[in-house]
Amino acid sequence: MNNRAGVLVMSYGTPESMDRIEAYYTHIRRGHPPSPEQLENLKKRYEAIVGGFFPLRENTDRQVAALEQTLNRMYPDTVWTCYQGLKHARPFIEDGVQQMIEDGIVEAAGLVLAPHYSAMSVGGYIKRAQEKAEQGGLRMHFAKNYHLHPDLIDALSERVSEALDKFSRTDRDSVKVLFTAHSLPEKILEMRDPYPAQLTETAEAVSKQTGLSNWQFAWQSAGQTDAKWLGPDVLEVLRTLHGDGVRNVLICPVGFVSDHLEILYDIDIECRALANELGIQLERTESLNTDPRFMKALAETVASLLQ
Secondary structure (H helix, E strand, O other): OOOEEEEEEEEOOOOOOHHHHHHHHHHHOOOOOOOHHHHHHHHHHHHHHHOOOOHHHHHHHHHHHHHHHHHHHHOOOOEEEEEEEEOOOOOEHHHHHHHHHHOOOOEEEEEEOOOOOOOOOHHHHHHHHHHHHHHHOOEEEEOOOOOOOHHHHHHHHHHHHHHHOOOOHHHHOOOEEEEEEEOOEHHHHOOOOOHHHHHHHHHHHHHHHHOOOOEEEEEEOOOOOOOOEOOOEHHHHHHHHHHOOOOEEEEEOOOOOOOOHHHHOHHHHHHHHHHHHHOOEEEEOOOOOOOHHHHHHHHHHHHHHOO
């Protein structure tokens, strides 16, 4: 391994402030500005969770800083520098690669803050980074997934166990655990994309470690497009469970690694409102954020790319 290495840490990205939401949304829509109604709806979601303040970007910033510290502590023979590359906000993926080139980095690793691979998600990040790196003569190595790393499973399992303690002893055995992840267009099934299978593998590993048997998978945060997305949606599942007499539900958003809109709004506000309406006690596991075990899993994944 070289004594100096760059790490491109990629993620979806969030706007830096309320006045950047329209530009962010326009980028997501591939240059097509959102309608006034669409823009207002997204603004209301951000306002509902943070009152106009954006901790979401800070969550990712803290993860990138923690990974850099972890790498330099675990592998002191190399000087590690982490760079951000965002899909829909600055610094864009290409900006992060360009900064590495300008800083004289000649070999780098890249990974996405998403443990599970899909050609439509992680694959797209890697493609953009690889194309930019090749233009600048930078050698890059990419992690496609790390969904079964033991430290990741440990961290998730501990969170499930802790969250189950929020239910009374008499209710604990009746708790239905829902593992969730961001839905993707259903056409990935025709592509034999590994995304659903990898998510199931993570859920199975956590269930085995925590002794769960009463669990299932649900999808969330599907895009508003004409295409059909993977289901069933978590809101639909909650209604079905209520009809089946279930009154205690724990959501473990296993496809997400930090507190973002899909957690703080889609689960904490939208799902919780429906659960309250249905008379269901709904809890969720804490996000990984900068958990040391998660950082260790990322660091080991990165280091293995450059050995």
